[in-house]
Amino acid sequence: MLPVGRRGLGTVITLDNITLRHGNRLVLTGLSGRFESGSQTALIGANGSGKTTLLRAIAGLHPLAGGRIDWDGFHRRDIALLAQGSHLDRSFPITCRDVVALAATRLGPFRSIGKDKLAATRAALERVDLGEMENRPIQALSAGQFQRVLFARTIVQDARLILLDEPFTAVDAATTQVLLSVIQDWHAQGRTVIAVLHDMELVREHFPHTLLLSGQTGHWNAMPDPGLQAA
Amino acid sequence: MLDFLLEPFALGFMRRALAGCLALSVSAPPLGVFLVLRRMSLMSDVLQHGVLPGIAVGAIAAGLSVWAMGLGGVVAGLAVAVVAGWLARRTGGREDSQLAGMYLLALAAGVALISARHSLDLTHILFGNVLAVDDAALFGMAGVATVTLPVLALIWRPLVLESLDPGFMAATAGKGGLWHLLFLVLVVLCVVSGFVALGTLMSVGLMMLPAIAARHWSDSLAGQVRVSVLVACLSSVGGLILSYNLDIPAGPAIVLFAGGLWVLSLLTGPRDSLWRQAIPDA
Numbered sequence: 001m002l003p004v005g006r007r008g009l010g011t012v013i014t015l016d017n018i019t020l021r022h023g024n025r026l027v028l029t030g031l032s033g034r035f036e037s038g039s040q041t042a043l044i045g046a047n048g049s050g051k052t053t054l055l056r057a058i059a060g061l062h063p064l065a066g067g068r069i070d071w072d073g074f075h076r077r078d079i080a081l082l083a084q085g086s087h088l089d090r091s092f093p094i095t096c097r098d099v100v101a102l103a104a105t106r107l108g109p110f111r112s113i114g115k116d117k118l119a120a121t122r123a124a125l126e127r128v129d130l131g132e133m134e135n136r137p138i139q140a141l142s143a144g145q146f147q148r149v150l151f152a153r154t155i156v157q158d159a160r161l162i163l164l165d166e167p168f169t170a171v172d173a174a175t176t177q178v179l180l181s182v183i184q185d186w187h188a189q190g191r192t193v194i195a196v197l198h199d200m201e202l203v204r205e206h207f208p209h210t211l212l213l214s215g216q217t218g219h220w221n222a223m224p225d226p227g228l229q230a231a
Numbered sequence: 232m233l234d235f236l237l238e239p240f241a242l243g244f245m246r247r248a249l250a251g252c253l254a255l256s257v258s259a260p261p262l263g264v265f266l267v268l269r270r271m272s273l274m275s276d277v278l279q280h281g282v283l284p285g286i287a288v289g290a291i292a293a294g295l296s297v298w299a300m301g302l303g304g305v306v307a308g309l310a311v312a313v314v315a316g317w318l319a320r321r322t323g324g325r326e327d328s329q330l331a332g333m334y335l336l337a338l339a340a341g342v343a344l345i346s347a348r349h350s351l352d353l354t355h356i357l358f359g360n361v362l363a364v365d366d367a368a369l370f371g372m373a374g375v376a377t378v379t380l381p382v383l384a385l386i387w388r389p390l391v392l393e394s395l396d397p398g399f400m401a402a403t404a405g406k407g408g409l410w411h412l413l414f415l416v417l418v419v420l421c422v423v424s425g426f427v428a429l430g431t432l433m434s435v436g437l438m439m440l441p442a443i444a445a446r447h448w449s450d451s452l453a454g455q456v457r458v459s460v461l462v463a464c465l466s467s468v469g470g471l472i473l474s475y476n477l478d479i480p481a482g483p484a485i486v487l488f489a490g491g492l493w494v495l496s497l498l499t500g501p502r503d504s505l506w507r508q509a510i511p512d513a
Contacts, residue, residue: 059402061401061402076402076403077403079402080403081399081402083398083399083402088395088396089268089270089395092268092394092395092452093268093449093450093451093452093454093455094391094395094451094452095451098391099395102388102391102392102395103392103399103403113388137450137451139450157403
């Protein structure tokens with residue numbers, strides 16, 4: 001398990017009457033509420049309801065059309081966003097270890113990746129059961145193994161706020177269990193976790209808090225209407 | 232046979248051309264590898280055409296001075312890179328039609344400017360002339376290689392991360408644009424430095440063909456860079472020998488040689504080659 005951050009873990013995220021647009025389309029309006037420090041929240045809702053846009057706004061990557069988000073005074077470095085992995089070029093000639101190690105440190109012309117960071121990289125890959133694959137090129141991996149690499153990368157970011165966009169899409173049951181146990185580690189360490197999820201059974205079992213997006217607004221700790229979900 | 236191989240380099244100007252092309256063979260292909268990985272191969276076409284009007288303006292303003300033409304080329308190349316980057320952001324990555332429009336416009340403007348001055352030889356500027364590789368041109372090529380390699384080494388990791396996952400780079404470090412711009416500056420410098428010997432239309436050949444060929448030989452980025460440099464050096468030597476013996480311009484000769492090595496790689500390389508696809512377990 002990784003050492004915890006220097007300034008104590010977790011953070012409170014406060015949404016204050018925020019409005020979000022995606023292009024010209026109004027996605028969310030008048031959403032307020034708090035993600036408590038160390039909480040584990042599932043962001044749910046139909047396709048196009050604005051889950052990814054809200055996640056990116058919380059990461060500071062999508063501009064607000066109105067309202068404000070209070071990050072409790074911490075920096076962008078304290079946020080880890082695991083976007084949907086399908087955007088990444090899987091034919092890129094790079095090993096699992098390098099994908100993870102590149103996230104272990106701030107990058108710059110005169111910064112190197114030290115021994116401690118390489119040790120953290122190895123530990124993170126072992127945590128997702130890929131210890132023996134560290135020198136494999138990523139194009140040799142299955143979709144599930146690749147998602148594990150991205151989780152290992154998120155582990156070494158050592159962030160206080162962890163944002164996951166559909167982390168279990170296209171992965172098998174065994175991988176889902178490993179990744180869920182990593183999320184539980186983060187929760188146990190007091191990090192704040194917000195995950196966009198589609199599988200309601202998984203949400204009920206593992207996520208004590210939910211934010212349901214529908215009708216351009218959010219409903220805290222609500223679940224979708226089962227009839228609607230089936231449709 | 233030995234004469235065929237060695238005779239060209241008994242001449243001083245051929246040795247100069249070889250030294251310049253080898254300098255370019257060390258500096259340009261690593262940039263080409265990144266261009267291929269970033270799916271920006273079309274960008275190299277845009278830049279090679281984009282530098283032409285600048286070179287023409289430099290020649291018109293200061294005669295056939297390598298420095299004036301080079302400076303004009305660098306300024307025009309950077310302007311094209313910046314406009315192309317702006318178009319890419321505006322169109323959300325679907326900029327290829329605009330890029331095609333830009334390079335056609337730049338090529339036409341360059342050819343028109345050069346043709347308007349009868350003292351300028353269009354063929355030499357487009358396809359290169361090894362006889363024109365004077366001290367200034369040689370210093371330019373060697374100087375660009377000397378700058379390119381250390382800068383590439385310094386920005387290597389951020390550039391790898393930005394090429395692999397720009398979204399992650401934006402989310403964590405937020406300076407992806409800076410590394411991207413530095414990288415494009417290096418590409419422009421290499422394209423311009425090669426134009427005296429290889430011509431503006433051909434200098435990108437030594438950047439892209441070795442990089443495309445290298446994809447078929449290695450699974451690692453460093454391996455692809457090494458193979459690309461080797462392919463480019465072989466192409467420089469082989470192309471200059473062909474150029475001398477068959478009396479064809481150096482640019483097309485070197486690019487033809489590099490193209491031959493690419494076709495060979497595509498057919499027989501150990502990775503993603505046609506041979507591999509036909510017999511996956513061989």
